[in-house]
Amino acid sequence: MPRKTIICRCEDITLVEVEEALALGYRDVESIKRYLALGTGACQGKMCLALLARVLLERGVAPDEIKPMVSRAPLAGAPLAAFAAEKERA
Amino acid sequence: MAGPKTIIIGGGIVGLSLAWNLARRGWTDLTVLDRDHLNAGASARCGGGVRSQWSTADNIRIMKRSTELFASFPADTGFNNWFRQEGYLFLAYTDEQAAMFEQNHRLQKENGVDSELLSPAQIKAKAPTINTDGVVVGAFHQKDGVCFPFAMVWGYAKACRRLGVQVLPFHEVIGLEVAGEKITQVVTNRGRFAADLVINGAAVWSPNIGRMCGVELPNCAEKHEAIVTEPLHPFLGACLIPMDSGMYLAQTMRGEIYACVGLEKGPATDYDHTFAFAQKISRLMIRLIPRLAGVKMLRQWGGFYDLTPDTNPIVGFVDRPSNFYQYHGLMGHGFMFAPALSEMIAEHLVAGKLHPDIAPYGLARFKSGGLEVEKMIIG
Known part of the structure; x- marks a missing residue:
């Protein structure tokens, strides 16, 4: 996947940002959600969780x-x- | 000198802000333990409100200082906390509430907080979308505001780690070992930690920690619920608190409206969301801002207020074990009080200077009946 691939459309979170969170040691979904606000937008995770x-x-x-x-x-x-x-x- | 080997139990804003304040003063042999991921407990479930409009002088002074610390947080830690100072607007519907606002207002002025009383017409001018039917008077303070709760926890955690503090999520404390007068070891599900000083900052779970070394704590977990809507164009500056219901409602920097109100008083064992709450809060929101009727609710959730018998925090050493410090019982407003309280507590621990505003908060006070009751606890 290209680094600028959007993972969370509602909150504009890209792959690069997910990788930064991983590099900080956040490897579980709940921590990443709270660090990036991924999954906290209009779809509430329905679109981004699988990605x-x-x-x-x-x-x-x-x-x-x-x-x-x-x-x-x-x-x-x-x-x-x-x-x-x-x-x-x- | 890195200071005593200090273990802080609880990685919410309480534990992390204290760790940061201690580390800045040279105590860097610090470990913060949390049983879950960061931002799992009350610090992440709260509304993020920050206000100096209180009814006791010490709360007003502490929050005046805390508000300054929220404002300087990005510069102090290098982390943006999205703090937006557009005021808190309280609405009184009875003469009794109006009299309380006037009394609070005088006390706030005496303590350097520049709050103001507003007529219904002035309220309408400030917040044109709100229904002012039945409002007698409003109380407003421009420097109050709303902050993004997750960011405070991340910001403190990051700043702590930069100073060498170990911040360890997924470490659940399962035991405290006492030898003589002191706790010597903190036992977790992932290993043991030697300790010279142990700080109990586990909010509603603090009594469980206390019991591990024979300390009985009077805290009561009360369930509160909240909802958040889809994001809207910014239209609402101030955080609103109509005193007839005790609801609080604000628009975040992301545009969402969130709102909370109390449902059931007394001790709770879960913070599951309920339909009864969704119904109650929707009615209150539409009554206050009729145009919200068509706005979609996206999510509801619950959390705990960490209540004490006299509405004041529990801060300070206990008699036994002598190296066991308490920092909890923050009554549902720990998020906003923690930055200033942690600063005072760090001064107490490192320099031995006990700030007069926290001096009365020791556990021993309950033997003699407790302290003055705060009247402006909302939600």
Whole structure:
């Protein structure tokens, strides 16, 4: 992959930046996410996680050490009005 | 002289900012242990707010200093913390809240904080998008602001390592070995560390650490939740706190809106996100800024406030073991207090100078009923 390959489109993170994070010793997905803000944009990791996993594998991280970032609600972005309009719970 | 062999338990902003302050003063035989990756705990889950608008004189003074340190952080550490000083705007809806704002405002002025009280018309002029129905008065301080939490942790970690501090994530403390009056060894899942001095900076997990050497701590973990929206064009300068709900809401440098509000009081054992929270916060956000109705929520998450019985931190040595220093109980505002508190604590440890603003924070105070209660704890 060319060094300027975009890994995370939402946050404009390139391969070079992922390699810099690796060089600093951050080899797990959660650390890299927090160091680069990779996966924190509009897609919440849906687009970039597979690419990051591939880069980590290619750089020698063991497959069982590559865990996906924690998935949280909502599953997909939804307007605040949709959450607010729910009836009060008893 | 590299100082005593010091082990700091907890690699959040508390542990790392203290390590950096100690290392700068010549104590470089330092190891910071964290059980998880960096930015896993409260320092990364918080909103990143930084304000001097408090209701007790010591909190006002400490935060005045901390705000200066947030502003100089990029120059001090070489790491951009994205600190944006566009103020905190509190909104009062009752005469009682308005009276508290006036009292706080006087105390803030006396302590060198240039806050101001705003009429509803002035609030509307400052933040045209917000609904001011029912607002009696606002309290504003321009130098308050919002910072990117991850960057503070990375910045301190980087600056620490540059000074020779060992910062070790994925090292979980599983035991403390005591010989006579002192802790001699800190045992982790990845090996043992000899220690002359041990600092407990593990926030809501501090009581677990204390119990490893027979120290009982009164901290209570209270769950708080937050959400973040898709990024928007910058339109909101100040961090908003409507006092009818206690919500806080701000726009980050990246354009997202994040908001938090309390849901359940009392001790919690998890910080899982809940639908009840998503509903409550969405309603409050739309009521305050109606145009947010169509904005998408991207993510919700939870974290812990590290509460103490009298709303004040626990800082200082305990009687036994004599080399065990406490630094926790920061009430959900540890992120903003840590830079200034760590500076004072480093002076205490290295130079033996106990700053009068932290002197009352020893654990022993709970035997005599505790301290003055802070009224401006939000979220």
